[in-house]
Amino acid sequence: MEPATTTKRAKQSENQNQDRLGDLPDCLIIHILTFVKCRDAARTCVLSKRWKHLYKRMSILLLNASDFATVKIFAKFVSKLLLHRDSSVALHTLDFRRYGVIETRILKKVLHYAVSNNVRRLGIDIQPDDRLLPIIGCSVFSCRSLTSLKLSVYCKNYSEEKIVFPESPDLPALTSLDVTNIVFCASSGSDRAEPFSNLSKLNNLFIGSYTLRDAKTLCVSSVTLSSLAFRAYCCPSKIVLSTPNLCSFDFSGVTCHDLSGSGLSAVKRVNIDADTSYCSSEPPFILLNWVKELVNVQSMMVTINTLQVLFLIPDLVKINFPSLGNLKSMKVKMKPLSCAVTESLGPFKSRKAQKMILLVIQKGSSSECSEEEGILHLGAQTILTYLLSQNETSLIAS
Numbered sequence: 001m002e003p004a005t006t007t008k009r010a011k012q013s014e015n016q017n018q019d020r021l022g023d024l025p026d027c028l029i030i031h032i033l034t035f036v037k038c039r040d041a042a043r044t045c046v047l048s049k050r051w052k053h054l055y056k057r058m059s060i061l062l063l064n065a066s067d068f069a070t071v072k073i074f075a076k077f078v079s080k081l082l083l084h085r086d087s088s089v090a091l092h093t094l095d096f097r098r099y100g101v102i103e104t105r106i107l108k109k110v111l112h113y114a115v116s117n118n119v120r121r122l123g124i125d126i127q128p129d130d131r132l133l134p135i136i137g138c139s140v141f142s143c144r145s146l147t148s149l150k151l152s153v154y155c156k157n158y159s160e161e162k163i164v165f166p167e168s169p170d171l172p173a174l175t176s177l178d179v180t181n182i183v184f185c186a187s188s189g190s191d192r193a194e195p196f197s198n199l200s201k202l203n204n205l206f207i208g209s210y211t212l213r214d215a216k217t218l219c220v221s222s223v224t225l226s227s228l229a230f231r232a233y234c235c236p237s238k239i240v241l242s243t244p245n246l247c248s249f250d251f252s253g254v255t256c257h258d259l260s261g262s263g264l265s266a267v268k269r270v271n272i273d274a275d276t277s278y279c280s281s282e283p284p285f286i287l288l289n290w291v292k293e294l295v296n297v298q299s300m301m302v303t304i305n306t307l308q309v310l311f312l313i314p315d316l317v318k319i320n321f322p323s324l325g326n327l328k329s330m331k332v333k334m335k336p337l338s339c340a341v342t343e344s345l346g347p348f349k350s351r352k353a354q355k356m357i358l359l360v361i362q363k364g365s366s367s368e369c370s371e372e373e374g375i376l377h378l379g380a381q382t383i384l385t386y387l388l389s390q391n392e393t394s395l396i397a398s
Contacts, residue, residue, distance in 0.1 A: 034060040037067050057086045065098040075106045082113045095123035102126055111139040118145035125152045130161045141169045150178040165195050175201050180208025186215035194219040212237055232257060255287040264293035274306040284309050301331040
């Protein structure tokens with residue numbers, strides 16, 4: 001028995017000392033390195049001769065200044081990484097983030113490297129000087145290899161300057177676009193901005209804060225677009241949707257945008273987090289019009305804030321909503337009420353609206369109403385019967 005025990009222990013010791021990570025093929029190790037910070041991936045070069053050059057062959061580069069002690073160290077690291085990276089390896093993703101001062105030469109180097117190496121997915125989230133905005137725009141909007149672009153640029157010193165989105169971007173392969181703090185200009189000889197019409201493969205579109213220049217209307221035209229999201233707290237404007245295949249619509253912010261066109265009628269999934277403006281004395285009829293346009297929606301998520309914004313509409317409970325006939329489920333996300341909504345409602349109405357919504361929750365049967373991580377899952381019948389169709393007096397009395 002003793003020799004067998006000794007052999008077993010020897011095998012266990014051998015297994016414990018085995019370099020299992022080192023036994024993996026290079027391609028798999030490089031793939032694993034893409035899940036750690038670039039700084040830490042580069043540090044693996046000291047492990048052995050084999051590891052010395054592995055990090056240089058990564059196809060995904062996540063460059064975040066917050067991972068470094070100083071911006072000087074970050075700039076030096078980025079310069080060396082781009083200089084020594086193996087350019088024969090296709091560059092799939094480059095994500096560059098720096099909140100604060102960024103050297104012009106570093107930003108130019110990153111943009112030039114991304115474009116010249118035919119990057120597929122590009123993310124730029126920075127606060128540059130005003131003079132760098134044209135450089136950024138010229139680089140990213142002419143990168144024909146891009147399939148995904150995320151661009152969030154806020155000028156330092158609270159400058160009102162923004163990147164101008166071109167009338168006809170040269171992005172034939174783009175399927176996903178995420179832009180924040182952008183300017184859309186009117187098309188030639190028109191008072192409408194129509195920046196997405198030539199993006200023939202666009203599938204997902206997110207628009208953060210934006211402004212219109214020489215235009216009164218923003219046109220979102222795309223036969224391929226299936227997901228559209230807006231985040232807006234200012235710049236009221238008219239938006240025309242020509243998106244016959246739109247399936248998903250998300251909105252967060254102040255509902256000051258008049259939506260029209262054929263887009264909302266095709267939507268099946270909706271997520272709305274609506275707020276109201278301190279300076280607005282008008283009921284939120286725009287939000288109500290959105291809801292009426294959702295004739296094919298099947299799944300809806302709203303915040304409790306959104307329901308209280310709707311409560312600002314006079315005689316809401318007397319309004320019929322035949323457009324929601326296909327609604328199968330509704331979720332209400334519980335969150336603190338915004339100051340603007342509380343101020344608009346006033347203390348009494350705010351408590352009254354809160355009571356109405358709580359009654360909706362209580363009315364739901366156990367099979368129709370459940371709670372998970374601050375989200376109430378309500379059956380469509382509960383919402384439609386007890387919030388939108390019933391008389392307010394009988395609702396509160398019940």
